[in-house]
Structure formats: structure tokens, C-alpha cells
Amino acid sequence: MDRDLLRQCLTHHGESLFNTLQCEQTENPDFQAVASDLAKATYERRGAGEGCSLVEQFIARKADILFCPTWRTAVPREDELEDEEATEPYAIMPPAELFMEVPFEERRAMLYRDLERGDAVVGRINNIREYGFFLTLLCAAGGLRRDIEDLELSALCHIKEIPSTGSHDDPLSYYQIGDLIRGGVKDLDRYQEKITVSLLPASLCPRLAHIKLGVVAREELPKHYSRGLRVANDTRETYERILRGCHGYHNPSVVEYLLGRAGVSDDRPPSLMRGLQSKHFHEEDFATVIRKKQSASWALKCVRSGVDHFKHGRHVEAMNEYNKALEIDTNNVEALVARGALYANKGGMMKAISDFELGLETCPDHRNAKKYLCQTLVERGKQLQEQEKFVTAEGLYRRALSLDDSYPEAQAALRRITDTIQKSIRLREEATAKETEKAKSGKTSAQKLRKILKDEKRMKKKRKRSSSSSSSSSSSSERPSLSPTSTTSSRRRSKKRRRKRGGSERGSQRRRRRSSKRSEEEEEEEEYPAPPNTSASFLYRQGFLGSGAGRGEGGEEGGEEEEEVVVDDRRISQLYSLSAASEDEGSEPRGGDGEGRRGRSFSSHGKGGRRRSRRGSSSESSAAREQGKARRRSGEGRRRSRGRSREEGRSSEEGRGRSREEGRRRSRGRSSEEGRSRGRSREEGRRRSRGRSSEEGRSSEEGRSSEEGRGRSREEGRRRSRGRSREEGRSSEEGRGRSREEGRSRGRSREDGRRRSTDEGRRRRKASPSSVESQRSRKSTVAAERPPACRRSSSGSLGQPAPPPAAPPPAAPRRTSLDGGRSQSRPGRGAELRGGEGPRAPPPSTSTSSSNGQGGVARPPQPAGGGAGKKGLPANLMDIFNKIAKFEKEKGAGPRK
């Protein structure tokens, strides 16, 4: 209980109230605590009246409320708003004592009692002295609203308290007698009754700081003063009349405004009724709370019926119910979860996820929401993974795990994907490292090449547009791009590439994605007998193969030294093919695009025509090939110009088509082989590479100098090697006998042969070692042999991560086929284009024989020795390749013949 307040009250009411209080508050310990204190004082009754006993009883009864410290909740807003005078949100009334006619003395005493430093007053100058001027106060301008005009109050404003205007004049010269001055009360001597005012703004108390001090016009005088004047002049004016005449009185929100000023809360309104004390109001009884509850239960009802619909397969109705539920209760968890489940069921993973997440936001512990969200996230992650958006997918897995860290599926998926990502990152790093290494290599024809590439791209695009995509190849065909890396070429191209960045970047990204996918597939493959060492990712493998092919060729036959010229030539030619390839790759789109591209190559054959073309047209194609080959061979005997020759050969459309077919055929044929060989090489390579990861890394780096470059070079390399091998194979068919390269080339040639007589190839394949790879390759070949449609499906299923082991092999054939086609066709185009620039065209190196060509191809690594990083690699790679070749030979030899 507020003792001072109680004492004040008792002083007013006298002894009787105290007695009543003691009666009424006997059980109030608070009162008992202060009672003894209060009892000491004697109270004389002052306020006498009829209703007094009743009022005293009331006070006594309600004393515990009235004098409770918490009763005084009001925090009056003392600060007067700046625009209060102008807008008058409430009726600003003249001082009440004006109407009350309070005696002069009392008023004067009240003023000196209540006026405080910092208040604002308005006065008229009545005397100016050298030390300041004197004011006769008219009214209070802020802080206190009193009628003081007739109180004969004089205030001094010292010269020091007058702000100088900047000039050195006497500040007093600005003031005249009779001026109205607003000033702040600087000091107040209550005993001497002396008031000093100041014109410095600092003299005002902070809440009045907005008031401007100095001379004021009569119109600026406060409203309560001007209204008071009206009252003084017109005795008929009453408080109520003025009140009603006030603009502010009619303000519709005057009650709220004044309540706010008084600081009384209207949300938790005070009451002296016992039953209306705010402690009796429970939060859950308030309308908003009940409404929320009701909405929730109503929404739940809707959800229930929605679930019912859902169970009966009426999905539309169910959705309607869920939406209705969410309309009723925007954040209804059940509705969100149910709708999310429905979305997920319908395949709208993202919508489902957002629903679940919304649900979890409002109810973080909702079990179903969590569970479903986990599942959906993983599901979505898988989708993304298929789209090769690994990082996003990883994020989803992680999110799923953060929700439920024991969710096994997410764990597994995350493990898988992190591996994948790490691998791809490593690859990229290596690639960049390699690129820096290679930065120096110079290439002359860069500009032209670029131009050619562009043209080629354009053409390709045109073609692509016109051709229907034979879908089958997409996933698998992407792969070849990575395989053989020709280090030299990539080195060569690094500069050029840099210049070309813009164009190639896209491709590189894609390749990255692809590569990661590949590695992922690899991972999956690992479940198979393939060497457990994962680090040799598919990429590596391919890189190995590719580089192996290239290098191996060179390496093995390294003995056959080729002049730098040759190498250069070769490089250039590689470059061409590479750039073509890279472009190809670059424009090779994610998914459909790529398919389209690749499909394009097949398009000429149409669906199902493939096989036909392969087989049926084998003669034709072989003829074409022969032709091409012949041309090639004859064609200045450029070794590597193969591509060129190919181009030439294909310079005519038919030729291209044929070559494409050829390529496909070849690739198909090879695919099995490749699959095998790759598998083998992979295994070996992996093993070895694992052991020699650094070297390998380097090699891979080289292969992947830049990502794009990598892909390109690899492709190129592959292509090259393939092409080479093809050539070789062809040549080697005639006279093959070269080491393992030969093996491969043999394989290729074999394929060729097979192409010519597919049955044989198939037989061979079937006969081929029962290693997984071979099986896979068989599968793949089978797939390849199926008409495109079914092939597609098979490849799709194979290619998808689901049956991981199968995935890579099918890819191989297609890839190769595409590659072949591409490499053939593209370089051809390139050559055509280049035709004008002819001279530049990699001068068909004189090394006429295909074997030479191989040698040339093989050489690069050695010459590449110039590149510091490369040196180490070739040896390793060669090792690997040797092994691979041997392996292949061993294995291949049997089945083949």
C-alpha cells in the first residue's frame, strides 16, 4: 500500500476514515503493516459532506485497490507534441482557475509553488536595461497552464541569456518595450519571488525543447491564453460552451488520444469491481485465442475430410479440402503436412517441401512433418542428383539429416553424394592446377580455330534444330567427352581456351556436372567387383584411357621418335578436333540438348534405323568408311589429320552421315571393347593410380587442364585415339601389331569388323571374358543393338543411378559412337571451314602411315615433356596403358578370334 497516498487521503478525510479502514482492511496484511504508522498522526476532518460516510466506506473497502502501488499504472505523457497547438487533437481549455475566480494571493502562491525551471513563459518587455530586460509575464507557454496575466509577475532576462545574432551589436538593440517574448524559466526564487528567464534554448526542459524562444507575434500566443482572454472579456462564456466550441472536442478519437496522454490503458482497463480485476482475465478466454483454436479445429475437420478424399483417390477434392483448411487456418500444420504429402504424391516435390517446412515452422516438433520432409528431401535430392545438381542435392540431404540424423536413406545418399562432389572438386582442382602449368604453351592458329569452331557450332546448331533427338544416347554419350586426354593438345589450347573462355565455360560446367555424375556412377559401380579403390573415378579411368590411348600410343611406340613438327601438327589437328569436340560439348546441353545433339547424328538413320544402318548399311557405311579412310589415308597420309580427313571425307553431307554412322558403328563395336578395356584399365588404372595418385592427379590434371579443356581434350583424345585407333585399326587391320594400343585399335578394328559383321562382334562380345565389364559391355551392346526406343529405355534404366553397375558401359558405346560421329563430322566441318585458311590447316604431317600416326599420337606425351607436370605422367600412364593393352590383348584375343 502506498503509505504517502494513504496518509494524504487520511489527512483529507480524518479520523473516521481511519477507523473504517481498520474495520474493512483487517485482513489485509498490507494495511496492517502501515496502520500503526498512520495511527500516530492525528487527522482532523476537513472535507465534510453528506455522502462522506458512504464515500469513506467505499474508500475503506476499496483501499487495497486504490492504494495498491500497481493501481497506478498510468504513465502520463508529459511531453506536449509540437503540433498539438496547431492541430488541437483535443479541446485546449483555458485554465480552470479563470472560471473559479481563485483569489489573487492563492493563485500567486500556487504559481510560485508550481512553476519550475525549464517551463516556458510568455511576457511583455516592460523595461530594458543595459544588463538585460524585464518582462511582465502574460501566460505560461508550456509545462504549466495557469492564468498568470494579472499576477503582476516580473521576470528578468539577463543580457547573457540573449543569444547573440553574430554581429557585434548590442543584442538588446533588437528588443523594444512592448515586445512579446517567449523565454524559458532559468531560475526561480520562491522566497524572494524572483523569476529569471532565458532566451537560450538550453534553458527549456527537454520535453519542451521544440518551443522556439524569442520574440513572438500575438497570434502565436498559446491557445489556452487566447481562449482565456475570451473568457475574461465575456462573462457569459462558460467552460462547457468553450469546450463544445473547440475543434478538438469533436475529434472522433479524442477519447483515445486523451487516454493516451493520461497514460490509462484501454486494453486492460482499470476497474474497482472485484470481478473485473485484470487478474481474472485469462489469456485463453480472449477472442483472438479462441478464434485461433476454433479455426484450428475447423481446419482440422477439413483436413480430415480431405484425407478421406485422398484415401479414396479423389485427389482434387482432397486438395480442395486442404486448401480450405489453410484458408481457415493459414498455418495449420496438419493441413500443410497433408497437402505436402499430396503434392509429394503428385510429384511436386518442391511444393511438398515448402509445405512441410511451413508446417515445421509453426510446429517444429511435428513428427509426420519431419518424417515426410525427410523423405521428400531425399526424394528431391535424388531427382536433383539425376539432374546432376549435386550441390543442391547435397544440401537437401544435409537438411534431411539435420531433421533426422538417423535417417538411413539420407545418410546413404549424403555419403554417396559427398564422395561424388569431393571427387569432382578434386578433379576440378587438379584441372586448374594443370591449367596453370600449361598456361605457357603457345598456339598459333588460335584465332582461326576459334572462328572455325564458332562456325561449326553454328552449323551444328542448325543441324540440331532440324534433327529429332534420338534420346537414347544422352547420358551415356556424354561420357566419352572425358575419356582420353591428350595432354599436349590441352596444353596447347590452354591459352586459346583462356581467350575463348566465354564460350567454353558453359561446356566446362556441363562437363563438370557430367564428370561428377560419372564419378557417381563410378561409385555405384564400385559395388561391383571393380577395384574397391574409388579414387580412380571414372574420370580418371577415362582420362587414363584417353591419355593412355594417346600417350600409350606415343609411349609404346615412343621409340619411334617423331619430330617436333609432327607433334605440333598433330597437336594442331588435335586442337581442331578438340575444339570441335569442345564446342560440341559446350553446346551439348544438359539432358535433352545433348541428346538432341547426339541424336542428331543418328537422326539420319531414324529410330530403329540404327541397327539397320549399322548392319544393313554396314556395307554402305563401310564403303563410306573405306572411302573416308581411303581419303584419309591417301589424304596426304596425315596421321592425325584423320579428323581432317574425316572431315574431308565427310565434307559432303552423305559423307558426314556415313561417317557418323560409321562412327557409331565403330563406337558401338568399340563400346564393348571399350567397356571392357575401360573396365580393365579402370581397375588397373585405379589401382595404379591410387597408388600413384599424385601422378595420376597430374595426369588427370593435364587431361583436364581446364575443365573444359579437360573434357575437350579428353574427348579429343579419345576421339583422336579412337579415330587414330580406328585408323590404326584399319591400318592395323591391314597390319596391326602394335602393342596394346594395337590391342585397342584392334579392338576397334574388330569393331569395325564387327560393324561390318555385327554378329561376329556380338559373338565376340559374348565370348568375351565374363568380367563384369564385359558383361556390362555386353549389356550395353545389346542395348545398343536394340532399336533406339527400347534402347533408350534400357539405356535409361541402365544409365540411371538406380542400377549403377550397368550404367557406365552402356554409356561407352553410345558415347563412342557419338564421339566418333562427332569427331569425324566436326573436324570435317572444321576442315571445310578451314579450307579457306587452308595453309594453316595442320599441315598434314608427313608421317603418312597410320602407324606413324599412332606414333605421332603417342608422342605427344613425350614431347609434351616440355611441360613439367607431364613428364611424370606419361610414364605412369604408359605403364597403365601397357597393362591395359596387355589385358585387353589377353582378354580380347580370346574372344575376338
Place this chain on the structure above:
Amino acid sequence: MEDPSSRTAHDGPPGQVARGGSKSGGPAAHGGPPGQAARGGSNSGGPAAHGGPPGQAARGGSDSETDVTREIKTHFRVCRFIMESGVKLGMRSVPVATACELYHRFFECVSLRVYEPYLVAMSCVYLAGKVEEQHLRTRDIINVSHRYFHNASAPLECDREFWELRDSVVQCELLILRQLDFHVSFRHPHKYLLHYLMSVKALVNRHAWTRTPVAETAWALLRDCYHGVMCIHHAPQHIAIATLYLALNSYGVEMPVGEREWWQVLCEDVTKEDINAVISDLLQLYDMEAKCV
């Protein structure tokens, strides 16, 4: 004031709405013996809608009380219901006052036996929200009322009962409007009181003023006024002055004395007797609380 029964008969539908609209009162509503039957019907028979607070049920049997006191008590309870609902609905003071005044004025000309007071109260709240520009949703009103009558119960389902109740409220609102001849906007003491507070505050030393919770007390007293019919029997200025007077008096705040008292200045026609009348009415209400709740 019209004869309620004739009015009801004449109006037909609205009369039905009042009692029968809620479908809870049953036949007791119209035909039953005065007072008892009506009350009893609504209390015992009324299911969810407006069974009335527990205290009401006991009243049927107390023969010793006169009809008048019983009615006063009923009104007190219903007004308490309006006040509590107002707080729970987040209503400002003025709409609550309007609702109470609507209620009192409605039952000034209509017998309590004829219309279910709580339904009228709900409609008054609804109507007051409209009148005072603080729109309330019937759903909230019904929810709060339902919870008031069925303590701590689950909110109503949005089923037939709810919709019937809602219809009753809306139709009863029409009834009130007609009964009051659409005179539904009132001058309340609130505005006066706040302006008086400003003026009185200027007369008092500011530190003494901040120390003394006069504003809260006066506001609380003013709100509490609406438990009874005094709000329609006294001028709003008088009520404002009386509450302010009582508040100042309660804390023994000394006012300067001039030729005229401060309250005389604030309102020309108020007399000490008026103030005392209001105060005694008000103090009776506080006594009433102990008897009613």
C-alpha cells in the same frame, strides 16, 4: 415505453428471435409465468447458447426479493458479461459503454421476461461495435460468450448450433435497432471526463498529480458506472464530474478554492446533490457486486 407483450406480438419475428431464435429457451420464453418461467427456461433449458451464468439459476426460487431488485441484479450480471466480453474482445471503453447503454435502454422499454438478456447483450455488443466504429465479428462474440457460459470449454464447432446462434444475434440486433428507433448513438461521459482531467490536472502541482492515480481511478469508476442504469439516468457531464470528484476525494487531493468549486466551473448545471446522487448510485453498484457474484 410500449407494452412489451403487445410489442412482441406485433413484431412477430423479432420477438421470436429474441427468445426463440436461439432455439434454446423453448416455449417457456413467451408464455411462462412472469419472471420465474422466463428465467428458468433460459437457464435450465438453454443448452449451449446462453444458459446464463450459474448465479442466475438460483434466482428463480428466491421469492423474498422483489422483481425490481431481481431485475437490477440481472442487469448487473448481464452488464458484467458485456464488460468482460468487451475486455476479451479487445473493445475500447466507449464501445463497451455504448453496448451497456444500448442494453439498458432496450430493457428500459422492454420487459426482461420477454427477451433473453444475454442474447440482447451479445447483440448490443455487436451493434455497439458498429456504432462506435470498432467492428467486431459475430464469430468472436459468440465464441467469447460461449466460453463465458461454459467455462473453459472447447470453442464451438462451426456447425448448425453456431450458425443458429449467429442468426439469433444478428436478428436480435435488428430488434434492438427497431426498439430504440435507431437512436443508437449516445453522448458518453468519457470525453468530458478526460477533458476535465486535463483541466483539473493543471490546477494541481504536477508532482502531486503524478503521485496520485486519479486518472485511473476516475476511469475505472466511469467504466464501472455502466453496470447499472445510472448511465441513462444521469447527464454524462454529471457522471464525469462525479467520478472525478470521487476519485479526487478518494485520494484527498486538495483543490484550490475560489468563488466557485472546480466542478461548478466544469459543468454549469451540476450541483453537489447531483454529484452525490451519482456517487451513491455508483457506490450501490459496488455493493451490488458483492450480492450478485
